[in-house]
Amino acid sequence: MKYINHIIILSSVLVLACILPYLLNLATAESVSSSFTYYSSVNNMFCTNKYQDGKYVRMSEKGDVYNRAESDSILPMLNYRQLLADSRMPDSIQNQAVDVKKISINNFFFRYRPTNKNRAHIGLYPLFESMSGRVRLSMPGDVFRINERIEFLDPSSNTIKEKKSLLFTGVFNDKGFSFPARKIWGNTSSRKAYDEGYFILDGDNKLFHLKMVNGKCFLRDTKFKGEIEFLMPQEPGNKEFYAFFFAKDNILKIISTDKYKISTIPCPKINFEQDKLSLMGNMFFWNVKVSYNNADSLYAITSNSKEKVSSICIPYDIKENNYYNYIFPFYVYLEQGNSKYIKPIINFTEAGIFAVNLLFGLLFFIFCKIRKKKIYLSDYIWIFFTGIFGLISVMIFKNH
């Protein structure tokens, strides 16, 4: 019977380890003011917009402060629409002629969150017609999956389109695709300027590019072979590249539209399981930003040669809540910010917490003496190892 009571105390300890830190954070958390940093194509330095001493400030790396209109001029690649409306749009930047069309075609925004990767995906994909001749993409009327062959499913009847499936499977076999597919990546939304299909890692870790062109299967071996953790297809206006990807080495790479050439993108140190990445590109520079728990780190790289020209690190203004580590011996999380999955994670704090746990043990001893209760070793073992969680659980659920 005492073993059952220990299970009750254990479940109470784990529940308290989940709830108490959450409640304390709810009561004491303070907001972190975020900043926006962009590399200026005009003065070739980073400019940051942020709240400082209660005011919204726009300033350069050197400390020059700008008002709103000046900031628009310093960052023309970002604020070109405002400059155009104010008739302040320059004719040339960086000795190159610029116009709105050129800027908008070359501007792109790419964002990666760990939750993009760490979530369940249903393995059904719509294969759009890439050369429909229409401005807008329309839904293809079927979805495909790749197991031992590629199969197209008709949603209206929930059946396999055998003719189309056989046609495409034949092309896959001719190109040396090894079934089943290990991973498939693509942009499944129809809200994009054009469609570049899917990138598929086959059974031998070879990367293939799949599209549907005039109803026919377009499948190309990119000649890349290796592990890919995650690949993020893009449809930039200038059609210079297909996708970004990374492997376990945490190096960001790009697949260009020039014969699937792969090159490395200079990027601040990143752990793709924990950190966020965003990339704002224009015709001159790409801003590569990695967001950590306590800071943003940015690189500015040239858009044509992909060479790093500048970098900056901006720490967050966070007040550390170190007292958590002196009260709680561990925390239990079920939800993590970097994943859509629910998984229990236990984070242990410092070893010195055992001294605080002895204090809780002493409190329990005094409580037992006042209430004239018998003292049991098992209760003290719980309190020594689980601290305040054990103290509360033992006081409520003890059953000697």
Place this chain on the structure above:
Amino acid sequence: MFKNIAYKEWLKCRYAFIAIVITAIAQIVYVFVGISKSMRFVGSEHIWDVIVNRDVFLLSSLKYMPIIAACTIGLVQFIPEIMQKRIKLSLHLPLPENTILKYMLGFSQVLLLMFFACHIILIISILSFYFPLEIVVSAFYTLLPWYLSAFVALAFIPTICFEPVLIRKICLFILGLALVKIFYISDFPSAYIFNIVNCIILCVAVIPFAYISIDRFKRGVSD
């Protein structure tokens, strides 16, 4: 003796169980008529698109049905036992007390397990008519934690009912609520796919909690 105890428990639960079965079937019919209507109005392709690419879960209205079913069965089974402390009569049967409790708990757990098995088989069968295997599997993994939460709730009901001390009863209620909440943290499709084993371990681990309460009840513990 098991058959006699099972029959006694069935007599307590039968009307509630029949009401639950009728409600569950009506709910399934309502949900799938709604899905069918949506498919006629916006097209099957759009429905598949919102499920696959926008993470919409069409069966979210079934979320609380398992736990409501478990609480209903648990309450109709154990509330009569604590009225005027009628459980004492059951504990005086010519069987070890733990065996009697095992039969009583086991009856409702097995009844619920059979009901949920039939319920989920029915849902999967109808889903397979409209959707491919990938969507059906995703729906199964999304529904499963909600079914498992019902077993935790069912285990806590006799634990709370038989506990003689009010303060500990309230604390057990809060503990039960917190443990059940674990299964409802996220509605994201297949969010619990890597945590199913932990959930099943939790369901099994809480089953013997009622033994502590009945032991305390027998001993007449008052603090």
